[in-house]
Amino acid sequence: NAGVTQTPKFRILKIGQSMTLQCTQDMNHNYMYWYRQDPGMGLKLIYYSVGAGITDKGEVPNGYNVSRSTTEDFPLRLELAAPSQTSVYFCASKGQGPYEQYFGPGTRLTVT
Amino acid sequence: AQRVTQPEKLLSVFKGAPVELKCNYSYSGSPELFWYVQYSRQRLQLLLRHISRESIKGFTADLNKGETSFHLKKPFAQEEDSAMYYCALSGPSGSRLTFGEGTQLTVNP
Numbered sequence: 001n002a003g004v005t006q007t008p009k010f011r012i013l014k015i016g017q018s019m020t021l022q023c024t025q026d027m028n029h030n031y032m033y034w035y036r037q038d039p040g041m042g043l044k045l046i047y048y049s050v051g052a053g054i055t056d057k058g059e060v061p062n063g064y065n066v067s068r069s070t071t072e073d074f075p076l077r078l079e080l081a082a083p084s085q086t087s088v089y090f091c092a093s094k095g096q097g098p099y100e101q102y103f104g105p106g107t108r109l110t111v112t
Numbered sequence: 113a114q115r116v117t118q119p120e121k122l123l124s125v126f127k128g129a130p131v132e133l134k135c136n137y138s139y140s141g142s143p144e145l146f147w148y149v150q151y152s153r154q155r156l157q158l159l160l161r162h163i164s165r166e167s168i169k170g171f172t173a174d175l176n177k178g179e180t181s182f183h184l185k186k187p188f189a190q191e192e193d194s195a196m197y198y199c200a201l202s203g204p205s206g207s208r209l210t211f212g213e214g215t216q217l218t219v220n221p
Contacts, residue, residue: 031207040121042198042213043156050207058208090156097206100146103156 001026006091006104013081013111021076021107023091031094032074033101034058034066036087043090049074081111114139116201118212125189126220133184133215135173135199143201145175145182146209150196159184159197169193189219 007022025032030051035043035058045058049068063085065077074093078085088108092101115138125131137143147159160168162175162182173184182199199212 033209035211040213042118043211045208045210048208092156094206099206100158100161101209105155 003027004091004093004102004104006089006107008107009105010108011110013078013109015081015083015111017081018077018079019081021078021089021091021109023074023076023104024072025074025091025093025102026072027093027095027102028071029093029095029102030071031096031101032068033092033094034064034074034076035090035092036060037090037106038087046076046089078109083111085109086111114143114201114203114210116199116210116212118197118199118215120215121213122216122218124218124220127191128188131186131189131193131217131219133197133199133217135182135184135212137180137182137199137201139180139201139203142204144204144206145173146200146202147171147173147182147184148198148200148211150198152195156198189217191219191221193217194219 004025033048034046044060047066049055088106090106091104094101117136145162148156149159150156171186198214200209202209
């Protein structure tokens with residue numbers, strides 16, 4: 001199993017541009033998550049999904065959108081990139097119950 | 113609202129010394145507590161969770177409901193323990209995790 005994969009690894013955007021961060025898992029997990037990691041701030045939940053077709057906001061959803069059309073994929077969309085969205089983005093997935101979340105390798109995004 | 117606090121952003125110890133990473137939480141109910149670790153240039157991974165009561169890589173953590181704490185301990189730190197450590201909390205369903213700010217542990221030779 002590849003686990004949780006994310007693309008791209010790095011990206012530089014100009015202010016106002018848009019992009020989609022891709023996330024795929026091959027563990028047939030129902031739950032999927034998007035976090036951002038900022039120095040000294042820990043991980044903040046952006047959006048999450050409890051299954052295909054169901055998404056919900058986390059702590060910091062503004063400026064982002066998600067969709068979950070399949071169990072495997074959970075893309076994160078930035079519509080109008082802003083410098084405040086410079087961060088490292090992690091995708092994660094989890095099976096049913098209070099169990100371990102499996103994380104992807106992260107995407108380092110810089111908005112200038 | 114649920115909240116996790118890790119009071120130390122940076123912690124530095126010498127090899128062979130005991131280490132304790134502090135974690136305090138607030139939650140109205142019975143929480144599930146976890147420690148995640150991120151080694152340099154690697155993805156986050158689960159270190160341990162309180163429901164399994166395991167010792168992983170020599171680390172242990174005890175849930176103290178009276179003090180609402182879940183401190184991570186190791187009696188003899190090793191250089192390979194240098195990493196970022198995150199304490200995290202979820203409700204019984206486990207649908208969402210709330211992370212603390214993280215503690216960067218450095219173990220000096």
